[in-house]
Amino acid sequence: MSLITEITISFFLVVAGIFGLVGSFGLLKLPDSMQRLHAPTKATTLGVGGVLIASMLYFLLVKGTLSFHELLITLFLFLTAPITANFIAKTFITRNVRDHDLPETGGNYGWAPYDDPPPQEVDLPDDRTGQ
Amino acid sequence: MMTAALLFAFGCFGLGLLFNLWRITTGPDAADRILALDTMVINVIAMLILYGIYRSTAMYYEAAMLVAMVGFVSTVAYCRFVLRGDIIE
Numbered sequence: 001m002s003l004i005t006e007i008t009i010s011f012f013l014v015v016a017g018i019f020g021l022v023g024s025f026g027l028l029k030l031p032d033s034m035q036r037l038h039a040p041t042k043a044t045t046l047g048v049g050g051v052l053i054a055s056m057l058y059f060l061l062v063k064g065t066l067s068f069h070e071l072l073i074t075l076f077l078f079l080t081a082p083i084t085a086n087f088i089a090k091t092f093i094t095r096n097v098r099d100h101d102l103p104e105t106g107g108n109y110g111w112a113p114y115d116d117p118p119p120q121e122v123d124l125p126d127d128r129t130g131q
Numbered sequence: 132m133m134t135a136a137l138l139f140a141f142g143c144f145g146l147g148l149l150f151n152l153w154r155i156t157t158g159p160d161a162a163d164r165i166l167a168l169d170t171m172v173i174n175v176i177a178m179l180i181l182y183g184i185y186r187s188t189a190m191y192y193e194a195a196m197l198v199a200m201v202g203f204v205s206t207v208a209y210c211r212f213v214l215r216g217d218i219i220e
Binding site for chain 1: 135142159160161167177180193200203210
């Protein structure tokens, strides 16, 4: 293992460790629930991303095998992180914020936890439209 | 040097897990607990991949992938239970 390889992998590992720690520390430190939602995104993107980059480099440069499992994990985490954050924010709004405390949405419909979903134009198949 | 960096990253993510555990026990609201559990899953994924580098085996990717999927599904299920009182309507 050459020195450059080792330095690169170690750099990514240290950066990932620092960002993971910062994400969890922000979860502990920030005073408000909605602010706490902001901190673990760092752990998701940069922490796990750095570890995955280090792992890809290690298996590519040291072991000589190229693997795409890391990219799969990164893709899955990046796809699911916004959905999770949206669900947690909705949970917090439902339990702690009342309807009249929320600002106007500015659109045609209200906030999702309190208002009914907008009526949808359902395209029924032909044999079901006539009841 | 790489072993030292690996140990450093292990320590960071392990300390992060302890922080998350503290937030789970003292979290004032259910949303905080769900968020702390989700972050815990993220940290565990990172630690699994680190352990794979440490043992220099590619066996732990599948475990990390499975943990990621189970963590996402459990977070969504917990949130839906709090939101709607039911998981599958």
